[in-house]
Amino acid sequence: MNQELIRPILTVDIVVLTLHEQRVHVVVQKRDKPPHAGHFALIGGYVRPEEDVSTAAAAARVLRDKAGLTARLLEQLMTFSGTERDPRGWSASVAYYGLLPYQDVAQQVRRNLKMLPLDRATGLPFDHDTIVSKALERCRRRAAYSSLPAFLLPIAFTQSALRHAYEAVLGRALNDSAFRRKIDELRVIEPLAGNVSKATARPAQLYRLGRGHIVEFDRTV
Amino acid sequence: MNQELIRPILTVDIVVLTLHEQRVHVVVQKRDKPPHAGHFALIGGYVRPEEDVSTAAAAARVLRDKAGLTARLLEQLMTFSGTERDPRGWSASVAYYGLLPYQDVAQQVRRNLKMLPLDRATGLPFDHDTIVSKALERCRRRAAYSSLPAFLLPIAFTQSALRHAYEAVLGRALNDSAFRRKIDELRVIEPLAGNVSKATARPAQLYRLGRGHIVEFDRTV
DNA sequence: CGAATAGTGTCTGTGAGACAGTATTCT
DNA sequence: AGAATACTGTCTCACAGACACTATTCG
DSSP, X not given: OOGGGOOOEEEEEEEEXXXXXXXXXXXXXXXXXXXXXXXXXXXXXXXXXXXXXXXHHHHHHHHHHHHOOOOSEEEEEEEEEESTTOTTSSEEEEEEEEEOOHHHHHTTGGGTEEEEEGGGOOSOSTTHHHHHHHHHHHHHHHHTTBSGGGGGSOSSEEHHHHHHHHHHHHTSOOOHHHHXXXXXXXXXXXXEEEEEOTTSSSOEEEEEESSSSOOBOSSOO | OOGGGOOOEEEEEEEEEEEETTEEEEEEEEOOSSXXXXXXXXXXXXXXXXXXXXXXXXXXXXXXXXXXXXXXXXXXXXXXEESTTOTTSSEEEEEEEEEOOHHHHHTTGGGTEEEEEGGGOOSOSTTHHHHHHHHHHHHHHHHTTBSGGGGGSOSSEEHXXXXXXXXXXXXXXOOHHHHHHHHHHHTOEEEEEEEEOTTSXXXXXXXXXXXXSOOBOSSOO
């Protein structure tokens, strides 16, 4: 009974999220091999134990090699498994979500990439619809008490842009003054010397994240 | 380059949590095979694609077959992977946490099971210390806004017992009247006809969860 | 000037902690 | 009666939303 020898397929899939026109978009890529060749799906690939020190490393490698992307925030979502999800047989896919600014994706459009606003990010092959919806659920919950939405923005951003990022992820409008108050008290962002005038009537102060990585708050934003 | 054929080991590990003497305990089992034979570790085993429809099913099967346990709540934590975590080579383990009442574990002590209070649940083999600490982190966070701690209790429980479960998971005392108020408003539990007098001076109303599964609150408890 | 966005000050409602006080059972 | 736990009522403070108000730039 060498059941240990029957080893399932292990893959990674990355839900790449970005912000475009104040809406969250999912980045998908046209598949060049079967199954589902020619269809758009999540960016994903096999885990290669010889070169990937972990599934997180595999996700970063796949993202880089297949799509030329480096997420500003890459976190594990959960693992999806079973016989039904892939026609090649029983498989397990460790799903990640990756956040990055719109510009980073726009530079790589030549790689068969497409950005789908959330309401059009359905009908994806495999169980990718489920993965996307779980990723959004997780991000929405996490957004309420962390600096997660900031990773959808370029390094330098205004408080308004940050609020719009939170609003896009949370799916609801936030109170402007309360938001400024809280973001200020939480000390998660720090002002930059420069100013931005572009695209707004009155120039606004630019900020950046105080710490390079995501921080969680004790209160809700 | 048939790199797809090199498939890593896929296992499940379950962090079984229960409540004993008002403290959270982790259930560990003595290993009967190498590596680390004779040492206590998390309950775990290989995923068997032929019989497990998913990793969740594998976790439930391993829990049942190896420990005779059925968790009242079994949820996926995350996947741990890499070369270092298991001497047999590159492996991925999908970790779950399972909650159940003390009595359920006590019935199965013959199966080389042991309950460790949190402060003594260290020095476990593999990366099981990390898995335990991540599981607790997740449960603590989830406890604050869900009915999770109720799954550490028998079906029927008093409000005091429920509060103690929350306190044990959260690691801090909760205000009694505020707790009753909130639990009441959240309508997560419903009263049972019976009363319990055992172990307390004044008999207390017994309750059960209104819904069989975990519910999340809009506010914090 | 008016439009538009940036940014501030203040009021108010709600919810959670604190805590006193009442209720019920046991020894 | 007194101990012990169950349960209730009320005060207060902090925080989030609402919203009015000022500030700065552009056309």
